[in-house]
Amino acid sequence: MSISSDVWNIVLVVALVLAVVVLLVLVATRRRLLFRGRTSEVLDDTGEAPQAAVVVHGVKVDDHDARRRQIEVLSGRLGWRAPVWLETTAQDPGRGQTRKAVADGASVVIAFGGDGTTRAVAESLARTGVPMGLLPAGTGNLLARNLGIPPNRLESSLHIALTGRNRTIDIGHVELADTLDSPPRKESFLVMSGLGFDAEVMATTAPELKKKIGWVAYVVAGASRLRGRRTPVTMQVDDGPVQQRKIRAVVVGNVGMLQGGIQLMPGALPDDGWLDVVVVSPRGMTGWLPVVGAILTRRDHTTVEHFRCRTIEIHADRPMFAQLDGDPTGTAQTLKARVDPLALVVRVPG
Missing domain, CATH: 3.40.50.10330 (Probable inorganic polyphosphate/atp-NAD kinase; domain 1)
Known part of the structure; x- marks a missing residue:
């Protein structure tokens, strides 16, 4: 005896309704468990x-x-x-x-x-x-x-x-001096500290624009500041030799991801006991194209250098904009950073 198509349709509709009901019950149960606690x-x-x-x-x-x-x-x-x-x-x-x-x-x-x-x-x-x-x-x-x-x-x-789960992470400590001879101000950072272009963008982004369009406001501000001259700096990584560079920006990071999921420092971990450093040295407007390409593709380029260290010291020929975890902090001519391994307990998804 064959089953008519109408009967099959009814069976399929009933099965679909039951599946939706079961799904809703599971979602509701999970939500109650999530916020009920014991x-x-x-x-x-x-x-x-x-x-x-x-x-x-x-x-x-x-x-x-x-x-x-x-x-x-x-x-x-x-x-x-x-x-x-x-x-x-x-x-x-x-x-x-x-x-x-x-x-x-x-x-x-x-x-x-x-x-x-x-x-x-x-x-x-x-x-x-x-x-x-x-x-x-x-x-x-x-x-x-x-x-x-x-x-x-x-x-x-x-x-x-x-x-959540407790995760112990590193903290970065930094000393910023307004001039080569002035006493430093001591700060800490969890994300990134830096001198140059990134800090300049953060310092000049309009608060009203940030409130309206969020982090995209930084992109708008950055586009107007791509043109600029490089600054000569001396740099010492850990106990290595003193190096000379002409830079637009240097970023010292405890983590590596920027807004939009962009990995500025792909290997950076917040609990590895290291600081990751990126030095950016484009020449002119067109020099930013390979910088962006190197960051997006995670490939090396002469205008983008990566270091890993426990301490770093940078002296610039002139004061540069400075930032801590995305907050402008005036200008500085000297930056000294060190890592404090596993100093902070943070609740993370677990």
Whole structure:
């Protein structure tokens, strides 16, 4: 006896409906498990639910009250107490707030802002063993991107910050001097520090444009500054010989990926105990074409040099624009950088 085509059609429709229902149930179940948490597994040493501290940028994060309520609700679903809320100020971008959070016994300190906020929090968390979580809300968010943490997705990044895997990474320390004879100012970086073209672009990009189109604003600003003269520098990598170059930019990195997934330093890892260095020396406007080609294809070219080191010292013939983790930091004529291996614990997807 054969089955009519109408019966087959009915069977196929029923099977399709059942498959959709099963898929929806699985998605809903996974979402409930993701945010329900199990309090018994996250109790701290005192038998209480743990508590995070959130160091939030006073300007970059919009609608603080709504974000705070959202974080409190999500924390509760994961078995955590409502977090301590600490806002940055113009005088203190996060260092003092982080030290207070550690002294008060926070189980994790969460940087809620851009790479500048992250850097300030990390400086005070270094060598404490207290993990840092990331709620990336800036323009670049390069550390988060390199660690696989989704920018501007609060629920996902908070889940990682509270329940993710601990990963210990390096920190870069840098000394920048305005002139060859002036005392240096000491800073830290987690992503990249540099002199020259990249820092100039970051310093001259209009904040209004960044707010409108995000990191693409850097591309717009960079296009107008491709023309420029090279600067003579002397450079010493570790204990090697002093070398001379004429450069447009030098970048010292702890991680290698830029916005858009571009690998400026393909071999850079945040926990390998090394700094990766790129020296860019194009001559004129057309000299940038092989630079872009070398970066995109990851091939060597005479205008793009790569180094790996634990320390590097650079002296320029004139002051150059400087940047730390994408934040302009004035000008400098001297840059000295060193790596501090495995100094910081960060929560990453796990």
